[in-house]
Each structure stands twice: as structure tokens, then as C-alpha cells.
Amino acid sequence: MKLSPVLFAKAIADETRQNIMKLVCCKWLSVSEIVEKVGYSQPTISHHLAILRDAGLVNIREEGKQTFYSLNQENIAVCCGQLMIKFAPENKVTEAIVKVVNA
Amino acid sequence: MKLSPVLFAKAIADETRQNIMKLVCCKWLSVSEIVEKVGYSQPTISHHLAILRDAGLVNIREEGKQTFYSLNQENIAVCCGQLMIKFAPENKVTEAIVKVVNA
């Protein structure tokens, strides 16, 4: 799984996708459940989920006819950490993260 | 200055802008210097700089005819922290950040 700063940024650079991410942040939801809550068509939701999938930001579980998605918090934390190290290397919070990661 | 997760993500969701960000990460550069290094036209660079400015990601210093830009590492760290708290709240690195910020 490639986690690049640009791919990550593109994936989260859309309000609808951030809404979906918040929905599945701490629980598994099927595509239909996400469709219901977000209010866009099912293909539109599938499209957004595919973008999140390609960026490595969601976990996927297939169960019969249904597919469940949940947020991959680990990868999101890694991407945010990469961004901070790349673009805020002299910041004290970044330095604290580096310490945690290297510990 | 409004620092929203979507505005931040849109601002960094472009390879050229990330290149510019890397260039001015730890030093002040004039627009002409950035143009030279990035290789796009001056208006294109000005446009990208305006997007970074509107997202609160750069510091600006005017000096005579020239305008110098440098990355606002503080705001970038804040935005990344917001993203982590919003989308990776259960991650141990996020928890470490929260501790640092609250300390």
C-alpha cells in the first residue's frame, strides 16, 4: 500500500469524502448505510469509497452481498505524521511525534 | 484566519503546491526565485501562492518590489493535528499529540 502525501491529500480534499470518513471513523458501515446517511446516489458513494480505498484510508470487509467499510486510523495517522515531518519539521509538536514514533 | 480540514486538504492536494511548500519550508523565497525553481509561469506560481495564503499555510513579507514567502509550520502542524484528532482519534500517536498540546 503506497501512502503518499499527494495521494492522501487528494483523497481527503473533498467535503463529501470527509463526511464519509467521519461516519466510518469508529465503526463499520455498509455502502447502503453510508448512502442513506450521506444522501448521494449509491454509485457516487461507491466512487468516493474507491478513492479512499486507493489511498489506503479505509478497511474493507465483504460479507455476503454487503461490503462494510471502516476508517484505517493507523494509515491516516501515518500520513498526517509524514505531512508534519515534511512540512513542519521545526515545529515542537512534530518533534514530539517523531519522539513517539521512534520510541 | 480560518483553518478548516477541507480547506487545508484542498490547498495541499496538488503536487506543484507541495513542491512549492517544500521549497519555502524552512526559508524565505521571493516569487521569482520560486518561479525559477519550479519551472511554471510566474502567474501560475502566484496563483498557487494565493491558494496557500488563503489556507493560512504561508507567511508573507513584502520588501520593495519583491514579496517573500515562507511556510507557516505552526499552522500546518495545527491542521495535521486537527485531522488526526478528527479521523484517527483512537490512534496512539494521536493520543500522544493530544497530550503534548494539552501540556
Add this chain to the structure above:
DNA sequence: TGATTATATAGAAATTTGTCTATTTGTCAA
């Protein structure tokens, strides 16, 4: 003042993105 330089703004063209409808694929139940 007039010429030159640095940057920003305006406007246009090409590309990318987000959304939809229609269709396909895959799974389950009768």
C-alpha cells in the same frame, strides 16, 4: 518623468473531478 522590474489579476483553454443514470456483477433465498 519615463523605463524597468516584480508581482498580481483577468480571462481563456484544457484537464480533472464530482455527480448522475444505466448497466453489470455477484450473492442469497425461494
Add this chain to the structure above:
DNA sequence: TTGACAAATAGACAAATTTCTATATAATCA
């Protein structure tokens, strides 16, 4: 096996984005 349901894919279209050239604005210098 047939029908129904869930999700993915294809294709079209509108809106947004990225880039360019041309022009405007502002500062400096002869």
C-alpha cells in the same frame, strides 16, 4: 433456476481546477 438485492463499473455531463498569455499595478532607478 429464477428473482431480488447490494455494490461496482461505464459513460455522460457540469463544475472546478490548472495552466497559459496578456494586462494591470506598484516600486525602483536613470
